Amino acid sequence: MSNISDVALKANVSIATVSRVVNESDHKVNPATREKVLAAIRELDYRPNALAKGLLMKKTMTIGIIIPDISNPYYAEIVRGIQDTADGAGYAVMLHNTDRKQERIIRYIYLLREKSADGVIFSGGIINEYETLSILKELKERVVVVGRHAVDFPAVMVDNMGGATQAVQHLIGLGRRLIGCIAGPEGSTTAEDRLTGYRNALAQNGMAFDPRLVRRGTWSPESGYRLARELLAGDPRPTALLCANDQMAIGAIKAARELGLRIPGDLSVVGFDNVPTGSYFDPPLTTVEVPMYDIGVAAMRMLIDLLGGGMFEKLRLFNTKLLVRGSTA
Amino acid sequence: MSNISDVALKANVSIATVSRVVNESDHKVNPATREKVLAAIRELDYRPNALAKGLLMKKTMTIGIIIPDISNPYYAEIVRGIQDTADGAGYAVMLHNTDRKQERIIRYIYLLREKSADGVIFSGGIINEYETLSILKELKERVVVVGRHAVDFPAVMVDNMGGATQAVQHLIGLGRRLIGCIAGPEGSTTAEDRLTGYRNALAQNGMAFDPRLVRRGTWSPESGYRLARELLAGDPRPTALLCANDQMAIGAIKAARELGLRIPGDLSVVGFDNVPTGSYFDPPLTTVEVPMYDIGVAAMRMLIDLLGGGMFEKLRLFNTKLLVRGSTA
DNA sequence: GGGCTACATCGGAGATGTTCGACATGGGTA
DNA sequence: TACCCATGTCGAACATCTCCGATGTAGCCC
Numbered sequence: 001m002s003n004i005s006d007v008a009l010k011a012n013v014s015i016a017t018v019s020r021v022v023n024e025s026d027h028k029v030n031p032a033t034r035e036k037v038l039a040a041i042r043e044l045d046y047r048p049n050a051l052a053k054g055l056l057m058k059k060t061m062t063i064g065i066i067i068p069d070i071s072n073p074y075y076a077e078i079v080r081g082i083q084d085t086a087d088g089a090g091y092a093v094m095l096h097n098t099d100r101k102q103e104r105i106i107r108y109i110y111l112l113r114e115k116s117a118d119g120v121i122f123s124g125g126i127i128n129e130y131e132t133l134s135i136l137k138e139l140k141e142r143v144v145v146v147g148r149h150a151v152d153f154p155a156v157m158v159d160n161m162g163g164a165t166q167a168v169q170h171l172i173g174l175g176r177r178l179i180g181c182i183a184g185p186e187g188s189t190t191a192e193d194r195l196t197g198y199r200n201a202l203a204q205n206g207m208a209f210d211p212r213l214v215r216r217g218t219w220s221p222e223s224g225y226r227l228a229r230e231l232l233a234g235d236p237r238p239t240a241l242l243c244a245n246d247q248m249a250i251g252a253i254k255a256a257r258e259l260g261l262r263i264p265g266d267l268s269v270v271g272f273d274n275v276p277t278g279s280y281f282d283p284p285l286t287t288v289e290v291p292m293y294d295i296g297v298a299a300m301r302m303l304i305d306l307l308g309g310g311m312f313e314k315l316r317l318f319n320t321k322l323l324v325r326g327s328t329a
Numbered sequence: 330m331s332n333i334s335d336v337a338l339k340a341n342v343s344i345a346t347v348s349r350v351v352n353e354s355d356h357k358v359n360p361a362t363r364e365k366v367l368a369a370i371r372e373l374d375y376r377p378n379a380l381a382k383g384l385l386m387k388k389t390m391t392i393g394i395i396i397p398d399i400s401n402p403y404y405a406e407i408v409r410g411i412q413d414t415a416d417g418a419g420y421a422v423m424l425h426n427t428d429r430k431q432e433r434i435i436r437y438i439y440l441l442r443e444k445s446a447d448g449v450i451f452s453g454g455i456i457n458e459y460e461t462l463s464i465l466k467e468l469k470e471r472v473v474v475v476g477r478h479a480v481d482f483p484a485v486m487v488d489n490m491g492g493a494t495q496a497v498q499h500l501i502g503l504g505r506r507l508i509g510c511i512a513g514p515e516g517s518t519t520a521e522d523r524l525t526g527y528r529n530a531l532a533q534n535g536m537a538f539d540p541r542l543v544r545r546g547t548w549s550p551e552s553g554y555r556l557a558r559e560l561l562a563g564d565p566r567p568t569a570l571l572c573a574n575d576q577m578a579i580g581a582i583k584a585a586r587e588l589g590l591r592i593p594g595d596l597s598v599v600g601f602d603n604v605p606t607g608s609y610f611d612p613p614l615t616t617v618e619v620p621m622y623d624i625g626v627a628a629m630r631m632l633i634d635l636l637g638g639g640m641f642e643k644l645r646l647f648n649t650k651l652l653v654r655g656s657t658a
Numbered sequence: 659g660g661g662c663t664a665c666a667t668c669g670g671a672g673a674t675g676t677t678c679g680a681c682a683t684g685g686g687t688a
Numbered sequence: 689t690a691c692c693c694a695t696g697t698c699g700a701a702c703a704t705c706t707c708c709g710a711t712g713t714a715g716c717c718c
Binding site for chain 2: 070077084277
């Protein structure tokens with residue numbers, strides 16, 4: 001690969017002149033010279049070496065994303081929003097999956113530091129997250145967080161509590177009284193908030209919280225299926241189910257069907273997130289819409305502002321929206 | 330952030346010695362000195378700067394992935410396989426979405442060059458791909474391709490043709506004679522191969538290919554839905570449908586349901602890929618399984634071998650497997 | 659015991675590719 | 689002649705690795 005001095009040699013000018021042409025720093029360069037340089041660049045197919053540039057400028061135009069799992073459509077959609085925005089602003093993206101393992105989170109944070117990433121977008125917490133995330137502090141104000149976290153970074157959040165409350169309210173409005181919940185895993189703030197929203201709605205309606213109606217899954221369809229079978233075989237048997245995400249709701253519906261229960265008649269089910277395929281189910285899945293893509297966009301915008309150094313809104317809260325479809329009645 | 334000379338200063342040794350300790354190059358360093366250096370490193374929380382290292386060594390331990398769209402679960406699963414393997418070998422991953430736009434493909438290739446990525450995994454072709462991909466040649470043998478492509482790189486391929494043929498064979502075996510096809514978009518070799526497999530199966534059974542039974546979608550559920558409505562309203566009306574991926578199959582099933590058709594009775598539907606939620610549908614989706622995760626793993630392994638410089642298998646073909654579930658009978 | 663050799667250990671300096679401020683040059687104008 | 693503006697050149701700096709040479713010491717032979 002040719003470098004800047006190859007270009008300088010070929011164009012018969014100095015290295016600095018080439019640099020000026022490439023960076024269009026100031027137009028203090030003779031048009032004829034500029035043309036010579038551009039011709040040499042074309043001929044050698046020269047591109048400036050980003051490593052050298054980054055080393056000198058202390059800016060790499062690269063950001064890191066740390067999430068639990070890209071094969072989870074929830075995160076895939078957020079990442080897509082981040083990437084489109086990053087790309088538009090000239091940033092490249094490094095992606096890391098943690099599976100919520102503390103060891104990996106820490107490792108990736110250090111890796112991103114070594115690679116001089118300009119900033120990091122982090123999502124998907126773990127239990128003892130404070131000590132873990134404080135490592136991120138070393139990146140000095142270069143972090144945006146998606147979701148509620150133990151450390152105070154600029155954040156994009158979702159009103160998970162409100163969404164869950166609204167969903168349960170909807171079920172109560174339909175006359176359901178035995179409302180079960182397939183919650184997310186412990187340690188996930190998203191899971192906690194949705195569960196809290198569920199409890200709040202019960203409380204607001206003077207209904208008792210019954211732990212026998214609650215199970216904790218892992219976000220996967222399999223876990224939703226398994227736990228729904230448990231709940232539906234138990235006593236009391238719920239007549240409605242709030243699932244902490246669509247994947248588990250999908251699993252739950254399958255379980256109900258296998259047990260001969262009609263949906264929504266015998267069992268109403270609400271999911272969460274509004275993944276693309278939810279509306280294609282039979283019955284179409286009632287769900288709490290979370291604008292994943294927009295969340296990604298907002299997170300990246302916030303990071304760009306942060307890197308820009310000016311003032312900006314340190315917190316962006318997204319509201320959810322209940323989408324009533326066929327799985328509840 | 331502290332650098333190597335800070336460490337050298339603190340440990341009272343030369344930069345070279347610190348480097349030797351950090352890289353454990355050879356044990357030609359006094360244990361006492363090593364301990365001093367390690368202590369300084371711990372104290373300053375020093376990490377070598379990957380930019381400087383990469384610049385010098387001409388190796389960044391970073392690879393690029395260029396795919397159409399990470400929010401497509403098919404690619405998300407492949408990417409997950411790539412990343413797990415890359416991570417295990419110490420490689421970081423930069424991700425780029427092209428939406429199959431030539432302009433973006435080219436831009437990302439150049440970007441990866443600028444950033445000195447050690448290698449690239451490419452998937453998701455476009456029409457005039459030869460000229461586009463020949464740019465990749467400049468990366469000089471540092472590319473692994475997923476799927477059939479116009480340029481000869483080491484490749485991981487899927488027997489899409491065989492899979493489609495087997496699926497149609499299955500439908501014919503069930504007594505279906507009017508078999509429609511919702512194919513993928515033009516320009517995608519995956520789409521072409523699956524369509525060819527469909528035609529081959531018809532030919533092998535002495536059945537005529539009827540273009541009225543074929544439509545081309547965009548892989549999305551929406552397109553599957555829309556095109557299925559077209560096909561099912563047309564004449565002749567198909568009694569079975571091969572869809573080029575699960576997403577479109579899901580859309581097609583919804584369309585059929587809305588038209589009052591029973592599945593699989595009135596219409597048998599086969600998808601392709603085996604996305605995780607397919608088995609949770611009602612009826613569970615018969616599909617051609619493509620081992621996406623393993624494909625990602627194989628592609629990354631191949632790239633690692635390629636970067637290693639030794640000999641290795643330049644082509645890896647994955648067979649598909651028909652998963653007969655409830656959507657066909 | 660002295661001198662030489664060999665080896666273990668460590669330091670110096672160059673090289674990687676880039677940007678940019680400081681400085682040089684050259685021609686034109688007052 | 690002096691000065692100024694438009695261009696172009698030079699060299700430092702970024703952080704790292706590695707070759708090569710320097711230093712010191714121990715062992716060995718005479």
